[in-house]
Structures are given as structure tokens and as C-alpha cells.
Amino acid sequence: MNTFNRSATAHAWARPGPATPGTSGLVGTSFKHEHLAAILEDGLQDGFFEVHAENYMGAGGAPHRALSAIRERYPISLHGVCMSIGGPDKLDHEHLVRFRELVARCEPALVSEHLAWSSHGGAFFNDLLPLPYTRTTLDKVCDHIDQVQEAIGRPMLLENPATYLAFASSTMSETGFIRAVAQRTGCGLLLDVNNVFVSAVNHGYSAHGYLADFPFEYVGEIHLAGHSEQHDDEQAPLLIDSHDRPVADAVWALYRDVIAQAGQVPTLIEWDSRLPAWPELRAQALAARRILAAHAVEQTPESEAAHREHAGHEA
Amino acid sequence: MKPEFRASDYAAAFSPGLTNPDLAAPEDAAVVHGRSVAARYNVYRNNVTVSLIDALAAIYPAVQRITGVDFFRAMARFHVRATPPSSPLLFEYGRGFPSFIETYEYARDMPWLADTARIERAWLDAYHAADAAPLAAEAFANIDPGALAQVRFVAHPAARIVRSRYPAVAIFVMNRADGPVAPLRSSDAEDALVTRPGDEVTVSRLPQGGAAFLGALIAGAPLGAAAETAFEESGAFDLPVNLAAMISAGVFAAIQP
Numbered sequence: 001m002n003t004f005n006r007s008a009t010a011h012a013w014a015r016p017g018p019a020t021p022g023t024s025g026l027v028g029t030s031f032k033h034e035h036l037a038a039i040l041e042d043g044l045q046d047g048f049f050e051v052h053a054e055n056y057m058g059a060g061g062a063p064h065r066a067l068s069a070i071r072e073r074y075p076i077s078l079h080g081v082c083m084s085i086g087g088p089d090k091l092d093h094e095h096l097v098r099f100r101e102l103v104a105r106c107e108p109a110l111v112s113e114h115l116a117w118s119s120h121g122g123a124f125f126n127d128l129l130p131l132p133y134t135r136t137t138l139d140k141v142c143d144h145i146d147q148v149q150e151a152i153g154r155p156m157l158l159e160n161p162a163t164y165l166a167f168a169s170s171t172m173s174e175t176g177f178i179r180a181v182a183q184r185t186g187c188g189l190l191l192d193v194n195n196v197f198v199s200a201v202n203h204g205y206s207a208h209g210y211l212a213d214f215p216f217e218y219v220g221e222i223h224l225a226g227h228s229e230q231h232d233d234e235q236a237p238l239l240i241d242s243h244d245r246p247v248a249d250a251v252w253a254l255y256r257d258v259i260a261q262a263g264q265v266p267t268l269i270e271w272d273s274r275l276p277a278w279p280e281l282r283a284q285a286l287a288a289r290r291i292l293a294a295h296a297v298e299q300t301p302e303s304e305a306a307h308r309e310h311a312g313h314e315a
Numbered sequence: 316m317k318p319e320f321r322a323s324d325y326a327a328a329f330s331p332g333l334t335n336p337d338l339a340a341p342e343d344a345a346v347v348h349g350r351s352v353a354a355r356y357n358v359y360r361n362n363v364t365v366s367l368i369d370a371l372a373a374i375y376p377a378v379q380r381i382t383g384v385d386f387f388r389a390m391a392r393f394h395v396r397a398t399p400p401s402s403p404l405l406f407e408y409g410r411g412f413p414s415f416i417e418t419y420e421y422a423r424d425m426p427w428l429a430d431t432a433r434i435e436r437a438w439l440d441a442y443h444a445a446d447a448a449p450l451a452a453e454a455f456a457n458i459d460p461g462a463l464a465q466v467r468f469v470a471h472p473a474a475r476i477v478r479s480r481y482p483a484v485a486i487f488v489m490n491r492a493d494g495p496v497a498p499l500r501s502s503d504a505e506d507a508l509v510t511r512p513g514d515e516v517t518v519s520r521l522p523q524g525g526a527a528f529l530g531a532l533i534a535g536a537p538l539g540a541a542a543e544t545a546f547e548e549s550g551a552f553d554l555p556v557n558l559a560a561m562i563s564a565g566v567f568a569a570i571q572p
Contacts, residue, residue: 017331054403054404054405057404058404058406058442058444059443059444059445059446059472060443060444060445060446060472061441061442061443061444061445061446061473061511062442063443064446065514082405087326088325088326088327089326092403095403117326118403119331119403120326120327120330121326121327121330122401123330123334123336123399123400123401124399124400124401124402125330125333125363125399125402126362126363126366126367126405127333127359127362127363127366127369129326129329129333129359130329131325131326132325132343135525137325158378163357163539164355164356164358165340165344165346165352165359166344166345166346166347166357167325167343167344167345168343168344168345169325169343170345201351202355203346203347204347204350232350232351232354232355233351233353233354234349234350234351234354236349236350236351238354238355238358240358270433295564
């Protein structure tokens, strides 16, 4: 099938965005097997959980059991980490097939991947690596997203990256690039507010300015996470997207602004290393829920019943 | 005005330095005035190296416990840089690590370390293997005793055998647990049987001739021929004991029709 046909199919899909059925106003966290027993005991009512797709691409065993246990009880967000959508190489066909099979098996409410690359020339680097933003890379990324959406038969969400370097050869802004990808492929966007903050500090631009350019109309999920702070050789601040601690105050502040504009977008707390006990991670999700609930009242006064329901869950 | 780079240039320029600290950041890399390109590129280099060393540490915890963290991470760093993963599935990574350990200069006084690693690699393969019910003892009741020698089995997807000239099973068991490590007095050769009869992966030591017996059966040999192979290897091979152990460990999923 040629690219034109794939694009035509993609455009025919409904835009996901805030209207993805059943996900409005949900909050969730990364799903870690260490937390499964605690979640089953004291879960996250009206919550959702996000799993890294690659962890469930084995043939069977304990990971499959854990995924079944969580998806019986909660909507799932399937978050791919290594499709290498932002790379110049062809997508890994075997990986695409595994991804398609996993989507069919776990029927996720949300499916997402990264604007980054992680494989090149046969090596997998296990990191989200940056790309220049040019017409050439835009065409390549759109082609890759068309292939993913074609394979899974539904739109995906594309996540904005946290970056430490930019490219002299870039000819487009990141937000302009992302907007063009969403317009051309029909994909939705996963807005990672921590990534916005990390990149803004690292590149010395305004996070508010970035968000002012961000196409909120395509956003179907929000990520929040903790970052660590270092300094580079020149003693300039250098933030690392570490996912190993609570969400920073500055990121919560940006999140409030985003929700005020973007509405009841399902919001997920990512925490991937130095895991806390489940109650601490759960508390981060409930903090996001309070912010969503406050803005639900502002935006739609008739939804106070929903607000009371949310407040009740936090008690 | 800058020329637009060819589509493939950025990854080809960015990749080599990720696993080679002697290479500089790619020329196209940019930072705002007053920031260090080298420091920023090092974040990626560090993420790649550390996360892959962490992946090996997660696959080979007993090896790390034996060598200590610093020794392990130095050894793993060599392997990661020489042999980065080819698959995006990290649980497939590190298949070449046991052989690398055998050639690693500073591990030569631990000749059993590579076999311990082989058991750990087999453990992870068993952990991710496809689900299947193990063959029940009752399945043998329907077999005509005269036809028993011709019976062939279907291996359970999780079943693995690791043979060792060293007491690798005892070393594995002692170092996968959290408890104290006692001095090991044995220097016997030990063959490991790795299976997943229920929810959990189990590792047990095979009796004499057991590895030859089960290895032949897993390869598809009939029961009689497999028992002969085992007897040839060890006169102490005990067929009833091995059959009972094979069934309770869940080495097979079915009898071939």
C-alpha cells in the first residue's frame, strides 16, 4: 500500500483529542508490577494505568498475568517506548507486528508513542534520541505514523520529547513540527508537561511560550513526571527527564494553565525508577484529579455532580 | 542559510558516539549560547550506557552479587559498548554476555561465572515463555506399556537445560536469594533444569544422566532412545527417578500424537 492511501485512511479517522470516549477527566499512573498487590487492595477509583508496550511483548508468563489483572479492573494506556518513529530507518516490521498484536490483546483506551528515535543501523540504544525538525524529517515521521496507525487500525497519540540538544539544521519549531504531524496524519498528541519544562530550561526558552504555540485541540493525554536537576560544564542548569521523583511545583503550575485551556484531558503520572510505595504515587494522581476537578467546575458549572463524585474519591 | 541535512545524516552522525566515549558530539548538535554541547551529548551517552548496564544487571543479578556492583558494571560497560542490543525488547538482550564473561580478563579466576550467567539467561527465557499446562502424570496411564519406549514428548515452552562443569546450580541458588552466602565446599559438575510448572520459574539440579536424558527428549528422541543415551553417559542413571522429576518439574507439555 502506498503512502497516499495510508494518509487518506488516517485522515478519515476521527480526531482523538479530549473527546476519546470514556477517558475525559481520568487520572492515572504508570503501572509497575511491584504495586499490583497494593493497587488491588486500594486502587484508584475512576483511574487508568499506563504500561510500556515492550514489557508485554514476551510470549507469556507473569507479565501477561499482571497485564490481565490490571486491565480487568482499569482502562489501559499502551505507551510504546521504542518504535523509533523519529528515526530515518524503516520501522522494524517485526516490532510493528508485535505492537499490533498487543493492541489487539489488551484493547487499550489510549495508544501512544514518542517523537524520538532509539534504533539505528541495527543497534537499539534504549533511549529517546532527538531529531532535527525539517521538511525531510516531517515527511519521514508522518510516513511512520501512517504505518503505525494503519497497523493498529486506530489513531495514536504522539508525545513531545524532553531534549538536551537541538540541531543547527532544524528549520521548524518543535511545536510547528508537531502541529503539522497531527494535521497530516490524523494522530492525536500526548502532551508531556514535564518534557516541556525540561526542554525549556535546557534550551533556555519559555515553557509558557512553547505551550502558547502548542496545538491543544489535538491533545488526548497529558503526562506529568519528576525530573532531576544538574548543571553542565558551563554551570548552566541541566534538567534530566528522570521519572524518579514527585512532579515538581513548576510543572504543576504549568499543568494548571494547560488544563484551564485544554479541558478535562486524561492525565497520567509517570514514575519509572526509584519507585515509591503505591500510596505516594496514588497521591500524585489525586493531586492531578483535584486540579482537573477545580477546572471542571469553572468550565462547566452544570458538572458539579461530577466534581462532588471526584471529591468523594479523594476522601 | 544552512543546507538541509539528508534524512539519514542525523542518526548516522549521532549514533557512533553513544557507545564510543572517544568520539565527539555530532557537528550538527546545537545549544544556546553559553551551554556546553559536550555536556548535553554526554546526557544521551550516559542514558544509553547506564540503562543498558542496568538491563544486564536486571538479567544477571546473581552474577552481580558474586562480582560486586563495581566489578559487574565495569564488565557490563565493556559488553554494552561492544555489543549493544539489536532488538528493542530488552528482555532479549545479553545472550552473548555469558560468552563475554568467559573471555573477560578480570573474571578468569571465576571460571564458573559464565555458567551461572547462562542459568540466569535461561531463567529469564523461562519467565517470558509462552503459557502451557505441564504434562500431567495421568497422561502416562493411557499408554500401552509395550509402546512406552517409542513415546515422544512436546517440550514445555519454558523448559531449558544448562550444563556446567562447575557447581553452577548451587552458586546460582545461593546468589539469587537475599540470604547470606555460605562457603561452597562442592566442586561437582552440576546441570541445571529450568522450568515453569506453575506461575513461578524453578531451577533444580539434575541427577546424573538427567541432562542427557531430557536433552534427548526435548530434541524429540523417543523415550527408549533417550534413556539409552543417558545410560551411556552415566551408569548411575535412574530412569524412574528421572521420569518422576521430569513430570513434577513440568519439562513437557504434551505427548506427541
